[in-house]
Amino acid sequence: METSKLPLRLARSLARGRESAILLALVLIMAVITVFAPNFMTGENLYLISRQISFVAIVAIGELFVILTGGIDLSVGSVMGLAGVAAAGAMKFGFDPVLAILFGLIVGLAVGAINGALIAYVRIAPFIVTLAMLSFARGLILILTEGWPITQIPKSFLPIGQSDFLALPIPLWIMLLAAVIAWFVLTKTAFGRRTYAIGGNEQATFLSGINVKAITFRLYMISSLCAALVGVILVARFNSAQADTGTGWELDAIAAAVIGGTSLMGGAGSVLGVLIGAAIMGVIRNGLVP
């Protein structure tokens, strides 16, 4: 009896939520595109879209954490590239793929820590710090690679970007895992509530005895970690680390978050909204290609 009512209850809670309008927009956009491009709704095309969406969505989920506090992270594109180059470089020097992935993620975390420290403790505007990091990290990539792609990626590393699991691309599963973790952290933990609180009113949050600086510091690390994760997956996807990987992705990630209902002033936004925002962008981009 209870299980038969479950879809109805899910539909009701979705209709009441902030995301119902953008979900409706997504459905309408897909319907319109299907009318003009009959091969849009094919299984193969939806498979390709799902893989493309998953990359942007993971970066956007990281960006969501930062935007929720009223901040912004413009460096995610360059962090993606740097993490990819770090992981590919480590593998070229003979490291095990697992260690190389960890190295790429640690590089991302380190960049996030620098961003976070300058923003939270030195109190420089997030826009300035991450804009500088965008330029610095991209410069570092170009210095390290001299503009050449890093190839000779071990075969055992490639499945995370190229293979399927249960007929769905592995990057999509990674995105779903990241989304569930982010949803849990933001809605079920004190850390998540405090993140929303900082975006709502930073001064009041500080006066409530919450360590705003420590939380802000960690949020920028989360954002960079998500970007680094995508950077590493893209190395497996393209079988090489390109010097220009991630260029312009910060704008896609911010756009996906904002389309999904995240307020740039902070305090409002959800993981589900970001996923729908990324889906809208992916669908439009795919649907407009003849």
Place this chain on the structure above:
Amino acid sequence: MMVSPYYQTAIIGVIIVLAAVLDRVKTSRQA
């Protein structure tokens, strides 16, 4: 002075942060 464009990109990032830090130091002293 000839500097490779690759280094220029990285140096621009460093200069932006240095300028922001200097500005921060200046404003905190005034306060």
